[in-house]
Amino acid sequence: MLSTTLNKLSVWFSHHSAFSGYFEPVIQRVKPAWRQGLYRAQVLNVTKAIGDFVHITLQPQHQWKAHKAGQHIELTVELNGRLLTRIFTIASSARQYAKDKTITLVIKTHKFGRFTPQLDKELTINSWVNISAAKGEFVFQYSNKSLDTPTVMVAGGSGITPMMSMLSEHLSTTNNPIYLRYIAPLNEHQFVEQLALLAKKYPCFTFDLMTRNEHELQPLALVAKSAIYCCGPQGLMSDIEALSKNTGANFYQEHFSLAPIVNDDSSIEVDVTVTLNGNVFTASNQQNLLIQLENQNAQVTRGCGIGVCHQCHCTKKSGLVKNLLTGDVSDSGEQIIQLCISQPLSNLEMSI
Numbered sequence: 001m002l003s004t005t006l007n008k009l010s011v012w013f014s015h016h017s018a019f020s021g022y023f024e025p026v027i028q029r030v031k032p033a034w035r036q037g038l039y040r041a042q043v044l045n046v047t048k049a050i051g052d053f054v055h056i057t058l059q060p061q062h063q064w065k066a067h068k069a070g071q072h073i074e075l076t077v078e079l080n081g082r083l084l085t086r087i088f089t090i091a092s093s094a095r096q097y098a099k100d101k102t103i104t105l106v107i108k109t110h111k112f113g114r115f116t117p118q119l120d121k122e123l124t125i126n127s128w129v130n131i132s133a134a135k136g137e138f139v140f141q142y143s144n145k146s147l148d149t150p151t152v153m154v155a156g157g158s159g160i161t162p163m164m165s166m167l168s169e170h171l172s173t174t175n176n177p178i179y180l181r182y183i184a185p186l187n188e189h190q191f192v193e194q195l196a197l198l199a200k201k202y203p204c205f206t207f208d209l210m211t212r213n214e215h216e217l218q219p220l221a222l223v224a225k226s227a228i229y230c231c232g233p234q235g236l237m238s239d240i241e242a243l244s245k246n247t248g249a250n251f252y253q254e255h256f257s258l259a260p261i262v263n264d265d266s267s268i269e270v271d272v273t274v275t276l277n278g279n280v281f282t283a284s285n286q287q288n289l290l291i292q293l294e295n296q297n298a299q300v301t302r303g304c305g306i307g308v309c310h311q312c313h314c315t316k317k318s319g320l321v322k323n324l325l326t327g328d329v330s331d332s333g334e335q336i337i338q339l340c341i342s343q344p345l346s347n348l349e350m351s352i
Protein backbone atom coordinates (compact mmCIF):
# COMPACT_ATOMS: atom_id res chain seq x y z
CA MET A 1 0.00 0.00 0.00
CA LEU A 2 2.78 2.40 1.02
CA SER A 3 4.85 1.58 -2.04
CA THR A 4 1.79 2.03 -4.31
CA THR A 5 1.20 5.48 -2.83
CA LEU A 6 4.87 6.39 -3.13
CA ASN A 7 4.91 5.23 -6.76
CA LYS A 8 1.86 7.41 -7.53
CA LEU A 9 3.55 10.39 -5.92
CA SER A 10 6.66 9.58 -7.92
CA VAL A 11 4.70 9.65 -11.20
CA TRP A 12 3.11 12.98 -10.24
CA PHE A 13 6.23 14.77 -9.04
CA SER A 14 9.11 13.13 -10.92
CA HIS A 15 9.79 11.24 -14.16
CA HIS A 16 9.85 7.80 -12.60
CA SER A 17 7.09 5.21 -12.55
CA ALA A 18 8.37 3.78 -9.26
CA PHE A 19 9.48 5.67 -6.18
CA SER A 20 12.66 3.63 -5.91
CA GLY A 21 13.61 4.76 -9.41
CA TYR A 22 13.92 8.31 -8.04
CA PHE A 23 16.76 7.12 -5.84
CA GLU A 24 18.56 5.14 -8.53
CA PRO A 25 21.73 7.28 -8.43
CA VAL A 26 21.92 6.92 -4.65
CA ILE A 27 21.35 3.16 -4.66
CA GLN A 28 23.88 2.76 -7.46
CA ARG A 29 26.61 4.06 -5.11
CA VAL A 30 26.12 0.88 -3.08
CA LYS A 31 24.90 -1.42 -5.84
CA PRO A 32 26.53 -0.53 -9.16
CA ALA A 33 24.15 -0.61 -12.16
CA TRP A 34 21.10 -1.02 -9.94
CA ARG A 35 18.05 -0.13 -11.98
CA GLN A 36 14.37 -0.36 -11.23
CA GLY A 37 12.78 -3.37 -12.98
CA LEU A 38 16.04 -4.95 -14.17
CA TYR A 39 18.41 -7.55 -12.76
CA ARG A 40 22.06 -6.82 -12.15
CA ALA A 41 24.70 -9.19 -13.52
CA GLN A 42 28.45 -9.12 -12.94
CA VAL A 43 30.87 -9.61 -15.81
CA LEU A 44 33.13 -12.57 -15.05
CA ASN A 45 34.83 -13.04 -18.39
CA VAL A 46 35.02 -11.45 -21.84
CA THR A 47 36.85 -13.26 -24.62
CA LYS A 48 37.24 -12.27 -28.24
CA ALA A 49 36.73 -15.18 -30.64
CA ILE A 50 37.21 -15.83 -34.35
CA GLY A 51 34.76 -14.24 -36.76
CA ASP A 52 34.41 -11.02 -34.70
CA PHE A 53 32.53 -12.80 -31.94
CA VAL A 54 32.83 -12.01 -28.25
CA HIS A 55 32.00 -14.55 -25.53
CA ILE A 56 30.75 -12.97 -22.29
CA THR A 57 30.23 -14.84 -19.03
CA LEU A 58 27.85 -13.17 -16.57
CA GLN A 59 26.83 -13.96 -13.03
CA PRO A 60 23.26 -12.68 -12.53
CA GLN A 61 22.16 -11.56 -9.06
CA HIS A 62 20.62 -14.43 -7.13
CA GLN A 63 16.99 -13.29 -7.67
CA TRP A 64 17.32 -13.97 -11.42
CA LYS A 65 15.45 -17.16 -12.38
CA ALA A 66 17.13 -19.82 -14.50
CA HIS A 67 16.35 -19.79 -18.21
CA LYS A 68 15.13 -22.61 -20.40
CA ALA A 69 17.61 -23.62 -23.09
CA GLY A 70 16.89 -21.52 -26.18
CA GLN A 71 15.52 -18.46 -24.37
CA HIS A 72 16.92 -14.93 -24.68
CA ILE A 73 17.51 -11.91 -22.45
CA GLU A 74 17.71 -8.17 -22.96
CA LEU A 75 21.22 -6.96 -22.10
CA THR A 76 21.48 -3.32 -21.00
CA VAL A 77 24.89 -1.67 -20.87
CA GLU A 78 25.87 1.94 -20.21
CA LEU A 79 28.03 3.00 -23.16
CA ASN A 80 29.34 6.54 -23.47
CA GLY A 81 26.83 7.73 -20.90
CA ARG A 82 23.85 6.19 -22.67
CA LEU A 83 21.91 3.10 -21.67
CA LEU A 84 21.61 0.80 -24.64
CA THR A 85 19.77 -2.51 -24.76
CA ARG A 86 19.99 -5.41 -27.15
CA ILE A 87 18.50 -8.90 -27.20
CA PHE A 88 20.73 -11.98 -27.12
CA THR A 89 20.03 -15.66 -26.76
CA ILE A 90 21.80 -17.35 -23.89
CA ALA A 91 24.31 -19.79 -25.35
CA SER A 92 24.83 -21.78 -22.17
CA SER A 93 22.50 -24.36 -20.71
CA ALA A 94 20.32 -24.16 -17.61
CA ARG A 95 22.60 -26.89 -16.23
CA GLN A 96 25.54 -24.48 -16.34
CA TYR A 97 23.48 -21.95 -14.41
CA ALA A 98 22.45 -24.58 -11.86
CA LYS A 99 26.09 -25.60 -11.45
CA ASP A 100 27.92 -22.29 -11.10
CA LYS A 101 25.24 -19.57 -11.40
CA THR A 102 26.68 -18.23 -14.64
CA ILE A 103 25.32 -17.70 -18.12
CA THR A 104 27.26 -17.19 -21.35
CA LEU A 105 26.40 -14.89 -24.24
CA VAL A 106 28.08 -15.30 -27.62
CA ILE A 107 27.72 -12.08 -29.56
CA LYS A 108 28.65 -11.21 -33.12
CA THR A 109 30.16 -7.74 -33.17
CA HIS A 110 29.13 -5.43 -36.00
CA LYS A 111 31.89 -3.07 -37.07
CA PHE A 112 29.67 -0.01 -37.46
CA GLY A 113 27.17 -0.79 -34.71
CA ARG A 114 26.75 1.38 -31.61
CA PHE A 115 26.58 -1.51 -29.17
CA THR A 116 28.45 -4.68 -30.00
CA PRO A 117 31.85 -3.26 -31.11
CA GLN A 118 32.30 -1.62 -27.71
CA LEU A 119 31.55 -4.62 -25.55
CA ASP A 120 35.01 -6.15 -25.32
CA LYS A 121 36.52 -2.78 -24.34
CA GLU A 122 33.81 -1.47 -22.03
CA LEU A 123 32.91 -4.65 -20.17
CA THR A 124 35.76 -5.04 -17.76
CA ILE A 125 36.01 -8.01 -15.42
CA ASN A 126 33.80 -7.51 -12.33
CA SER A 127 31.91 -4.61 -13.92
CA TRP A 128 28.10 -4.71 -13.84
CA VAL A 129 25.42 -4.77 -16.50
CA ASN A 130 21.64 -5.21 -16.43
CA ILE A 131 19.69 -8.12 -17.80
CA SER A 132 16.00 -8.92 -18.08
CA ALA A 133 14.30 -12.13 -17.06
CA ALA A 134 14.77 -14.93 -19.60
CA LYS A 135 12.08 -14.83 -22.27
CA GLY A 136 10.93 -16.64 -25.39
CA GLU A 137 9.16 -19.73 -26.63
CA PHE A 138 11.99 -21.09 -28.77
CA VAL A 139 12.70 -24.07 -26.54
CA PHE A 140 13.11 -27.79 -27.04
CA GLN A 141 9.71 -29.42 -27.54
CA TYR A 142 9.52 -32.42 -25.27
CA SER A 143 6.43 -33.69 -27.09
CA ASN A 144 8.78 -34.71 -29.89
CA LYS A 145 10.87 -36.85 -27.61
CA SER A 146 8.40 -39.70 -27.74
CA LEU A 147 8.27 -39.71 -31.53
CA ASP A 148 10.76 -41.83 -33.34
CA THR A 149 11.49 -38.97 -35.72
CA PRO A 150 14.62 -36.90 -36.13
CA THR A 151 15.21 -33.41 -34.88
CA VAL A 152 16.92 -31.10 -37.34
CA MET A 153 18.54 -27.83 -36.26
CA VAL A 154 19.54 -25.21 -38.80
CA ALA A 155 21.63 -22.32 -37.49
CA GLY A 156 22.91 -19.35 -39.48
CA GLY A 157 25.70 -17.19 -38.00
CA SER A 158 24.94 -16.21 -34.41
CA GLY A 159 21.80 -18.35 -34.65
CA ILE A 160 23.99 -21.11 -33.25
CA THR A 161 23.51 -19.77 -29.70
CA PRO A 162 20.04 -21.19 -28.92
CA MET A 163 21.00 -24.48 -30.61
CA MET A 164 24.12 -24.77 -28.46
CA SER A 165 22.09 -24.16 -25.35
CA MET A 166 19.47 -26.77 -26.34
CA LEU A 167 22.07 -29.35 -27.32
CA SER A 168 24.00 -28.93 -24.06
CA GLU A 169 20.78 -29.25 -22.12
CA HIS A 170 18.89 -31.99 -23.90
CA LEU A 171 21.24 -34.41 -25.64
CA SER A 172 21.48 -36.46 -22.48
CA THR A 173 17.69 -36.80 -22.37
CA THR A 174 17.00 -38.32 -25.78
CA ASN A 175 18.14 -41.14 -28.04
CA ASN A 176 16.35 -39.83 -31.10
CA PRO A 177 18.59 -38.60 -33.88
CA ILE A 178 19.49 -34.91 -33.76
CA TYR A 179 21.24 -33.33 -36.72
CA LEU A 180 22.66 -29.78 -36.71
CA ARG A 181 23.49 -27.88 -39.87
CA TYR A 182 25.49 -24.79 -38.90
CA ILE A 183 25.97 -22.24 -41.67
CA ALA A 184 28.58 -19.50 -41.31
CA PRO A 185 31.40 -17.94 -43.36
CA LEU A 186 34.51 -20.07 -43.65
CA ASN A 187 36.47 -20.22 -40.36
CA GLU A 188 33.82 -18.25 -38.45
CA HIS A 189 31.98 -21.18 -36.87
CA GLN A 190 31.80 -20.95 -33.08
CA PHE A 191 31.81 -23.88 -30.60
CA VAL A 192 33.56 -26.21 -33.05
CA GLU A 193 35.37 -28.16 -30.32
CA GLN A 194 32.30 -28.37 -28.10
CA LEU A 195 30.19 -29.67 -30.97
CA ALA A 196 32.80 -32.34 -31.75
CA LEU A 197 32.83 -33.39 -28.08
CA LEU A 198 29.03 -33.62 -28.00
CA ALA A 199 29.02 -35.74 -31.16
CA LYS A 200 31.59 -38.06 -29.60
CA LYS A 201 29.68 -38.36 -26.35
CA TYR A 202 26.19 -38.73 -27.83
CA PRO A 203 26.02 -41.07 -30.87
CA CYS A 204 22.53 -39.79 -31.71
CA PHE A 205 24.00 -36.35 -32.50
CA THR A 206 25.64 -35.43 -35.81
CA PHE A 207 26.48 -32.06 -37.29
CA ASP A 208 27.85 -30.34 -40.37
CA LEU A 209 29.64 -27.01 -40.54
CA MET A 210 28.85 -25.37 -43.86
CA THR A 211 29.21 -22.12 -45.71
CA ARG A 212 26.10 -20.63 -47.33
CA ASN A 213 27.22 -21.93 -50.74
CA GLU A 214 27.72 -25.45 -49.42
CA HIS A 215 24.30 -25.33 -47.80
CA GLU A 216 22.66 -24.29 -51.05
CA LEU A 217 24.41 -27.08 -52.94
CA GLN A 218 23.23 -29.73 -50.46
CA PRO A 219 19.51 -29.25 -49.83
CA LEU A 220 18.27 -30.56 -46.49
CA ALA A 221 16.39 -33.83 -46.59
CA LEU A 222 13.50 -33.50 -44.12
CA VAL A 223 10.90 -36.09 -43.19
CA ALA A 224 7.31 -35.64 -42.09
CA LYS A 225 6.67 -34.95 -38.41
CA SER A 226 10.30 -34.27 -37.64
CA ALA A 227 11.02 -31.19 -35.54
CA ILE A 228 12.90 -28.42 -37.34
CA TYR A 229 14.51 -25.66 -35.27
CA CYS A 230 15.84 -22.71 -37.21
CA CYS A 231 17.58 -19.49 -36.16
CA GLY A 232 19.46 -17.20 -38.50
CA PRO A 233 18.98 -14.59 -41.21
CA GLN A 234 15.41 -14.05 -42.42
CA GLY A 235 16.09 -15.49 -45.90
CA LEU A 236 17.41 -18.74 -44.46
CA MET A 237 14.49 -19.09 -42.09
CA SER A 238 11.94 -18.43 -44.84
CA ASP A 239 13.55 -21.13 -47.00
CA ILE A 240 13.61 -23.69 -44.20
CA GLU A 241 10.04 -22.85 -43.18
CA ALA A 242 8.83 -23.41 -46.76
CA LEU A 243 10.73 -26.72 -46.92
CA SER A 244 9.23 -27.80 -43.60
CA LYS A 245 5.72 -27.05 -44.81
CA ASN A 246 6.27 -29.06 -47.97
CA THR A 247 7.46 -32.09 -46.05
CA GLY A 248 4.98 -31.88 -43.15
CA ALA A 249 7.70 -31.22 -40.58
CA ASN A 250 7.09 -29.17 -37.43
CA PHE A 251 8.87 -25.85 -37.79
CA TYR A 252 10.10 -23.73 -34.85
CA GLN A 253 12.02 -20.50 -35.35
CA GLU A 254 13.67 -17.67 -33.49
CA HIS A 255 14.79 -14.39 -34.93
CA PHE A 256 15.26 -10.84 -33.81
CA SER A 257 14.96 -7.87 -36.08
CA LEU A 258 14.93 -4.13 -35.88
CA ALA A 259 11.56 -2.40 -35.67
CA PRO A 260 10.68 -1.56 -39.25
CA ILE A 261 10.46 2.11 -40.17
CA VAL A 262 6.83 2.57 -41.19
CA ASN A 263 7.68 4.65 -44.22
CA ASP A 264 11.07 5.49 -45.71
CA ASP A 265 9.61 8.61 -47.32
CA SER A 266 9.14 10.89 -44.30
CA SER A 267 7.08 13.36 -46.35
CA ILE A 268 4.22 10.83 -46.42
CA GLU A 269 2.11 10.80 -43.27
CA VAL A 270 1.76 7.42 -41.61
CA ASP A 271 0.27 6.52 -38.23
CA VAL A 272 2.13 4.35 -35.74
CA THR A 273 1.04 2.67 -32.52
CA VAL A 274 2.55 4.05 -29.32
CA THR A 275 2.22 2.01 -26.14
CA LEU A 276 2.91 4.11 -23.05
CA ASN A 277 2.77 2.45 -19.63
CA GLY A 278 0.58 -0.24 -21.19
CA ASN A 279 -1.90 2.26 -22.70
CA VAL A 280 -2.20 2.32 -26.47
CA PHE A 281 -2.16 5.57 -28.48
CA THR A 282 -1.88 6.45 -32.14
CA ALA A 283 0.69 8.92 -33.39
CA SER A 284 1.56 10.40 -36.74
CA ASN A 285 5.13 10.30 -38.05
CA GLN A 286 4.80 14.03 -38.85
CA GLN A 287 4.77 15.53 -35.35
CA ASN A 288 6.59 15.23 -32.06
CA LEU A 289 5.38 12.68 -29.54
CA LEU A 290 4.68 15.13 -26.70
CA ILE A 291 1.98 17.11 -28.51
CA GLN A 292 0.32 13.98 -29.83
CA LEU A 293 0.27 12.22 -26.46
CA GLU A 294 -1.04 15.35 -24.72
CA ASN A 295 -3.84 15.58 -27.28
CA GLN A 296 -4.88 12.05 -26.33
CA ASN A 297 -4.76 12.83 -22.59
CA ALA A 298 -1.77 10.60 -21.92
CA GLN A 299 -0.01 11.16 -18.59
CA VAL A 300 3.06 13.01 -19.84
CA THR A 301 5.01 15.94 -18.39
CA ARG A 302 5.56 19.15 -20.34
CA GLY A 303 8.23 21.68 -19.58
CA CYS A 304 9.93 23.92 -22.14
CA GLY A 305 8.67 21.97 -25.15
CA ILE A 306 11.90 22.61 -27.07
CA GLY A 307 14.28 19.96 -25.76
CA VAL A 308 16.01 21.97 -23.03
CA CYS A 309 14.51 21.15 -19.64
CA HIS A 310 14.28 17.34 -19.87
CA GLN A 311 10.93 17.36 -18.03
CA CYS A 312 9.41 15.19 -20.79
CA HIS A 313 11.92 12.35 -20.35
CA CYS A 314 10.61 8.87 -20.92
CA THR A 315 12.09 5.44 -21.51
CA LYS A 316 11.66 4.06 -24.99
CA LYS A 317 11.66 0.26 -24.63
CA SER A 318 11.55 -0.54 -28.33
CA GLY A 319 11.05 1.13 -31.67
CA LEU A 320 12.69 3.94 -33.60
CA VAL A 321 12.46 7.70 -33.13
CA LYS A 322 14.16 10.62 -34.85
CA ASN A 323 15.68 13.38 -32.73
CA LEU A 324 14.27 16.55 -34.27
CA LEU A 325 17.19 18.68 -33.04
CA THR A 326 20.03 16.51 -34.32
CA GLY A 327 18.30 14.44 -37.00
CA ASP A 328 19.73 11.26 -35.41
CA VAL A 329 17.66 8.12 -35.70
CA SER A 330 17.67 6.07 -32.49
CA ASP A 331 18.53 2.42 -32.03
CA SER A 332 15.60 0.08 -31.71
CA GLY A 333 16.45 -0.86 -28.12
CA GLU A 334 15.92 0.78 -24.77
CA GLN A 335 16.89 4.42 -24.46
CA ILE A 336 15.84 7.58 -22.62
CA ILE A 337 14.20 10.04 -25.03
CA GLN A 338 12.67 13.52 -24.77
CA LEU A 339 9.12 13.39 -26.08
CA CYS A 340 9.05 17.01 -27.25
CA ILE A 341 11.89 16.51 -29.73
CA SER A 342 11.17 12.90 -30.75
CA GLN A 343 9.40 12.02 -33.95
CA PRO A 344 8.12 8.43 -34.15
CA LEU A 345 9.42 6.35 -37.06
CA SER A 346 7.99 2.99 -36.06
CA ASN A 347 5.61 1.48 -33.55
CA LEU A 348 6.91 2.31 -30.07
CA GLU A 349 6.77 0.85 -26.61
CA MET A 350 7.56 3.33 -23.85
CA SER A 351 7.25 3.85 -20.12
CA ILE A 352 7.47 6.82 -17.79
Ligand code: FES
Pocket (backbone or CB within 6 Å): 301, 302, 303, 304, 305, 306, 307, 308, 309, 310, 311, 312, 313, 338, 339, 340, 341
Ligand atom coordinates in the same frame (compact mmCIF):
# COMPACT_ATOMS: atom_id res chain seq x y z
S1 FES B 1 9.56 19.57 -22.42
FE1 FES B 1 11.49 20.41 -21.96
S2 FES B 1 12.82 18.97 -22.90
FE2 FES B 1 10.86 18.30 -23.48
